[in-house]
Amino acid sequence: MATAQTTENGPASAAVHTAKQMGRFNRWDTPWLNTKLLLGIGIIASILLFGILGNLFWDTKLALTGKSPLNLPPVGITTTLGGTLTGTWAHPLGTESSGRDMLALIIVGAPNSFLIGIIAATVGMGLGIFLGFTSGFVGGRTDDIIRLLSDVAITIPALLVLIVIQSLLRQVEIATIALLISLFAWPTPTRLIRAQVLTMRESGYVQLAKLSGASTFSIMFREIMPNLIPYLFASFIGNATGAILAAVGLETLGLGPQRIPTLGGTIYFSIQGAALLRNMWWWWGIPTLLLAVMFVGLLLINLGFDEIANPRLRQSSQ
Amino acid sequence: MSQQKSQKKPVLEVKDLRVYYETPKGDVLAVDGISFDLYQGETLGLVGESGSGKSTAAMGILQLTVPPGRIAGGQVSLDGQSLLDLPEDKLREYRWVQLALIPQGAMNSLNPTMKVSDQIRDVILAHEGAKAKNGLKERVLELLSTVGLPGRVYDLYPHELSGGMKQRACIAMAIALNPTVIVADEATSALDVVVQRVVAQTMLKVKEKLGVSMIMIGHDMGLMAQMVDRIAVMYAGKIVEIAPVRDMFADPKHPYSELLIDSVPSLKERKPLKITEGITHDPRNPPPGCIFQLRCPFVMDVCRKDAPPMQEVKPDQFVACHLYQANEDGSFIDVRDVVRNT
Amino acid sequence: MRGITLNYFLRRLGIFFLTIWIAGTIIWLIPHLAPGDPISAMVARLASRSGFVENSAEIIEGWKERFGLNDPLPVQYVRYLGNLVHLDFGYSMANFPAPVSQLIGQALPWTVGLLLLATTITFLLGNFLGAIMVWRRTPRLIKYIIPLGMIFTSLPSILAALFLAYVFAFLLNWFPLIGSYDMGMKPGFNGPFILSVIQHGTLPALSIIIVSFGYWTLGMRGMMITVEGEDYMSLARAKGLGPFYMLYRYMIRNAILPQITAFAITLGTLISGQVLVEYAFSYQGMGTVIYNAILNQDYPVIEGTSFMLILITALAVLVIDLIYPLIDPRISYGAK
Numbered sequence: 001m002a003t004a005q006t007t008e009n010g011p012a013s014a015a016v017h018t019a020k021q022m023g024r025f026n027r028w029d030t031p032w033l034n035t036k037l038l039l040g041i042g043i044i045a046s047i048l049l050f051g052i053l054g055n056l057f058w059d060t061k062l063a064l065t066g067k068s069p070l071n072l073p074p075v076g077i078t079t080t081l082g083g084t085l086t087g088t089w090a091h092p093l094g095t096e097s098s099g100r101d102m103l104a105l106i107i108v109g110a111p112n113s114f115l116i117g118i119i120a121a122t123v124g125m126g127l128g129i130f131l132g133f134t135s136g137f138v139g140g141r142t143d144d145i146i147r148l149l150s151d152v153a154i155t156i157p158a159l160l161v162l163i164v165i166q167s168l169l170r171q172v173e174i175a176t177i178a179l180l181i182s183l184f185a186w187p188t189p190t191r192l193i194r195a196q197v198l199t200m201r202e203s204g205y206v207q208l209a210k211l212s213g214a215s216t217f218s219i220m221f222r223e224i225m226p227n228l229i230p231y232l233f234a235s236f237i238g239n240a241t242g243a244i245l246a247a248v249g250l251e252t253l254g255l256g257p258q259r260i261p262t263l264g265g266t267i268y269f270s271i272q273g274a275a276l277l278r279n280m281w282w283w284w285g286i287p288t289l290l291l292a293v294m295f296v297g298l299l300l301i302n303l304g305f306d307e308i309a310n311p312r313l314r315q316s317s318q
Numbered sequence: 319m320s321q322q323k324s325q326k327k328p329v330l331e332v333k334d335l336r337v338y339y340e341t342p343k344g345d346v347l348a349v350d351g352i353s354f355d356l357y358q359g360e361t362l363g364l365v366g367e368s369g370s371g372k373s374t375a376a377m378g379i380l381q382l383t384v385p386p387g388r389i390a391g392g393q394v395s396l397d398g399q400s401l402l403d404l405p406e407d408k409l410r411e412y413r414w415v416q417l418a419l420i421p422q423g424a425m426n427s428l429n430p431t432m433k434v435s436d437q438i439r440d441v442i443l444a445h446e447g448a449k450a451k452n453g454l455k456e457r458v459l460e461l462l463s464t465v466g467l468p469g470r471v472y473d474l475y476p477h478e479l480s481g482g483m484k485q486r487a488c489i490a491m492a493i494a495l496n497p498t499v500i501v502a503d504e505a506t507s508a509l510d511v512v513v514q515r516v517v518a519q520t521m522l523k524v525k526e527k528l529g530v531s532m533i534m535i536g537h538d539m540g541l542m543a544q545m546v547d548r549i550a551v552m553y554a555g556k557i558v559e560i561a562p563v564r565d566m567f568a569d570p571k572h573p574y575s576e577l578l579i580d581s582v583p584s585l586k587e588r589k590p591l592k593i594t595e596g597i598t599h600d601p602r603n604p605p606p607g608c609i610f611q612l613r614c615p616f617v618m619d620v621c622r623k624d625a626p627p628m629q630e631v632k633p634d635q636f637v638a639c640h641l642y643q644a645n646e647d648g649s650f651i652d653v654r655d656v657v658r659n660t
Numbered sequence: 661m662r663g664i665t666l667n668y669f670l671r672r673l674g675i676f677f678l679t680i681w682i683a684g685t686i687i688w689l690i691p692h693l694a695p696g697d698p699i700s701a702m703v704a705r706l707a708s709r710s711g712f713v714e715n716s717a718e719i720i721e722g723w724k725e726r727f728g729l730n731d732p733l734p735v736q737y738v739r740y741l742g743n744l745v746h747l748d749f750g751y752s753m754a755n756f757p758a759p760v761s762q763l764i765g766q767a768l769p770w771t772v773g774l775l776l777l778a779t780t781i782t783f784l785l786g787n788f789l790g791a792i793m794v795w796r797r798t799p800r801l802i803k804y805i806i807p808l809g810m811i812f813t814s815l816p817s818i819l820a821a822l823f824l825a826y827v828f829a830f831l832l833n834w835f836p837l838i839g840s841y842d843m844g845m846k847p848g849f850n851g852p853f854i855l856s857v858i859q860h861g862t863l864p865a866l867s868i869i870i871v872s873f874g875y876w877t878l879g880m881r882g883m884m885i886t887v888e889g890e891d892y893m894s895l896a897r898a899k900g901l902g903p904f905y906m907l908y909r910y911m912i913r914n915a916i917l918p919q920i921t922a923f924a925i926t927l928g929t930l931i932s933g934q935v936l937v938e939y940a941f942s943y944q945g946m947g948t949v950i951y952n953a954i955l956n957q958d959y960p961v962i963e964g965t966s967f968m969l970i971l972i973t974a975l976a977v978l979v980i981d982l983i984y985p986l987i988d989p990r991i992s993y994g995a996k
Contacts, residue, residue, distance in 0.1 A: 148675070148678070152675065152679045152682055154925055154928070155679050155924075155925075155928060155973060155974055155977050156679065156682075156683050156928060156970055156973070156974075157927075157928035157932045157970060157973055158928065158929075158932065159932035159935065160931075160932065160966040160970060161683070161686060161687070161970075163950065163954070163962065163966060164686075164962055164963060164966050165690055167953075167954050167957070167959070167962055168690060168959075241814060242929075245814070245816050246932075248816050249816060249818065249932065249933075249936055252816075252818050252936060252939075253936070253939065253954060254954065254955075255954065267819075267822070271940070276822070276825055276830055277837075279830070281826060284822050284826075285822075288819045288822060288823065291815070291816065291819060292815055292819060295814055295815050296811060298814075299813060299814050303878070306882075310882070377894075380898055382894060382897055382898055409900075410900040411900070412900070413897075413898060413899060413900025414898070414899050414900050415900070418898070419895065419898040421891060421894070421895050421898075425891070426890060426891035426892060427891045427892050427894075427895045428895075429892045429896070429909070429910055430892070430914065430989070430990055431913050431914055431917075431987075431988065431990075432909065440899075440901060440905070441899045441900070441901065444899070444900065444901045444902055444905070445900065475990070477989070488895075491899075
């Protein structure tokens with residue numbers, strides 16, 4: 001469309017400007033339909049579905065030891081180390097040296113990793129929100145103490161303390177590990193929330209609420225909370241990622257849940273069983289691949305939220 | 319001063335400059351065809367309300383338009399050299415050496431991790447090369463004293479200066495290379511009145527001392543009146559009137575100029591507030607005809623159809639308004655006078 | 661007031677000591693909350709290996725006396741703190757009578773060396789890539805390639821370690837699979853040894869770098885975008901300054917400040933990741949020591965090495981905190 005003016009020949013209206021016309025209002029233009037976000041959610045959802053519905057089409061008991069032939073490679077591949085073994089469709093992803101079926105292992109292991117991440121992130125964020133709010137809103141001594149503690153907690157490498165704790169506890173359940181990890185998950189949300197609360201505390205609508213006599217509590221929840229939602233989402237995913245990372249770290253050292261198959265635990269056994277040297281790449285490779293895809297998905301979700309929260313980051317990617 | 323314009327050559331010529339902003343819902347016509355000339359030694363004021371496009375025009379002239387803005391047409395020539403065609407590295411030779419900027423809100427215009435003196439030094443060194451290192455400190459100190467800043471400012475960081483001091487440091491920086499043209503973009507707008515006066519006086523002093531040509535952008539007509547030789551009034555991306563400052567205030571021709579001048583508070587009389595609305599049309603879809611039609615108290619049918627041309631209704635006073643009709647002998651009559659007299 | 665004031669210095673130092681005190685206390689407290697004692701456990705292990713242990717009750721009592729395990733808890737705690745100050749972590753139970761500090765002393769230099777190398781490269785590379793992603797003069801191709809290199813970001817470093825070990829050490833045999841230097845060599849400042857160290861250290865370092873640099877790239881990109889929109893950038897462009905100078909002095913120099921703060925915060929995670937990488941490669945650093953200690957249930961070693969690593973982290977954070985005001989002139993630490 002060339003001209004916006006429909007007049008004839010006035011000397012000034014002869015100027016034809018090449019401005020683009022107003023486009024039709026695009027429903028699909030909302031920032032929430034961010035490519036990265038959607039892609040990430042898609043990946044995570046597929047993995048979750050795969051894990052949850054997996055036992056409908058595959059026998060998850062095969063994840064237990066001794067239920068299958070040992071050391072089978074994935075279907076279609078033949079290994080020759082220590083005798084010739086060929087993969088079969090009965091165990092499409094192969095088996096490991098204790099007779100556990102790989103496919104069953106990842107079907108059971110994947111949701112476990114998520115579960116740890118979600119529990120740890122939820123508890124950690126809950127603590128973080130509470131502490132962050134208190135710190136930012138109440139201020140004064142309380143703020144100083146909480147801030148100090150979160151500074152200290154964030155410096156201490158979580159994995160090391162977890163190693164100390166875990167090496168003593170040995171037999172643990174998923175929930176226990178998740179709770180332990182959440183002990184280290186609170187400093188980052190605390191700082192984040194505190195910073196946001198401090199900014200918002202001085203803003204107009206909060207002052208107005210105070211003037212109209214609203215109680216501290218109701219200000220906190222009705223005025224400030226809703227504006228924090230995007231940050232909370234992004235922070236949650238970041239926390240979950242960190243928690244899964246910590247859990248995998250512990251599992252690969254052999255400090256994870258013993259009786260329940262986990263992805264990291266499988267990798268631990270593969271290191272113990274010298275899988276690298278025996279060229280049993282599927283043993284450590286398949287859980288690794290699944291974990292990699294999981295982390296990529298989480299990363300995409302995180303980036304997606306970042307872009308939603310900060311429009312300037314969208315420039316070249318959308 | 320400006321009566322002799324026909325003998326003087328313009329140092330800066332702006333012809334039909336257009337700067338548009340791209341938005342998902344269409345282009346915003348921030349600057350939609352402005353033209354003016356800037357003559358040697360004069361100060362031109364560019365005045366208008368928020369959203370009139372004056373800052374965008376300044377950035378366009380300085381070739382500093384960044385996406386989503388773009389220069390969509392027109393011409394900007396400095397001493398005869400067209401700036402729009404120059405590649406960036408050639409353009410850089412003109413930057414600051416010929417064409418400098420005093421930015422708005424010295425709040426954030428200075429690099430927070432560099433000393434003020436270093437920021438003046440780096441532009442000198444960038445354009446004059448390493449040979450300027452000799453005596454550079456003295457030169458900077460002299461610049462600082464020209465704008466009335468004490469020598470100790472040399473070692474200070476921007477956050478250690480007050481708003482007025484930062485603004486004056488920006489002035490010192492702008493004159494460092496003795497440019498031909500300085501664009502002052504709302505240079506006093508972020509300051510309180512007392513400091514405003516100091517900074518304004520500094521700018522006048524600097525202008526006299528160096529004979530530099532200036533474009534002053536602002537929205538305070540009262541302040542403008544004391545600082546400029548000619549005034550151009552902008553509304554919604556177009557210039558509606560250009561006139562020498564005394565003529566403008568004594569006899570404003572365009573209805574919008576009248577409104578602006580009337581809005582300057584007076585110590586002598588109580589005046590009702592006349593300007594009550596902002597720009598009322600959608601900047602993406604301006605109405606056909608005169609852009610002021612929606613707010614003009616004298617709007618006529620022709621205003622809604624044809625955009626008024628810029629006419630010289632008095633010597634050196636240009637206005638774009640259908641109220642002024644040309645006679646055969648070159649003089650103009652005001653349609654309102656005709657109506658009043660019938 | 662610019663720079664470091666005494667007040668600031670003391671405050672940072674105080675936080676440092678508080679951090680290691682809290683960490684040390686937690687590490688001490690945990691085993692003491694668990695039932696049983698280490699001596700009995702060790703004897704039980706001996707018994708399970710070689711059958712019956714004579715006079716086990718007297719042995720246990722004797723050792724308890726020797727190590728002061730019969731004293732009341734507060735006394736033990738104070739003694740523990742005193743030992744900590746001397747970096748005395750007791751004796752390793754699996755390698756008795758080797759003191760824990762000896763094991764640490766052998767492993768620590770390797771860990772610190774790898775740490776310095778890996779973190780320096782990660783930080784510099786990551787931030788540099790983030791900066792050029794935003795700079796106008798970077799060729800488009802490079803801007804598209806960089807995100808591709810970031811797919812490994814925030815993976816657990818140990819997975820990268822396994823992958824690299826498999827492909828480059830096992831399959832291609834370009835690098836050695838295990839250890840920090842060739843086992844047959846004697847350590848010394850000679851060419852072959854240094855070469856061997858570099859060979860052995862490459863894959864571990866790479867494992868850490870490829871999973872970590874992406875975080876910095878993303879962060880720096882965000883910061884650079886923010887900086888680019890600032891008023892002082894507009895003025896810098898108007899000044900006609902040289903493009904490289906502008907990139908460095910006006911953009912990077914401002915964008916990197918929050919990154920340095922973030923670096924101090926993420927050090928803990930980096931060190932955790934390195935411990936796992938060392939474990940994967942049997943690199944002769946703290947990671948392998950910890951792993952062996954876990955296998956042998958050698959608690960003094962586990963506690964000692966953990967504490968040592970926490971100490972190093974806290975120290976690094978302290979150093980960064982003290983350096984920061986020298987780079988950012990806006991920070992003033994007068995009395996609050």
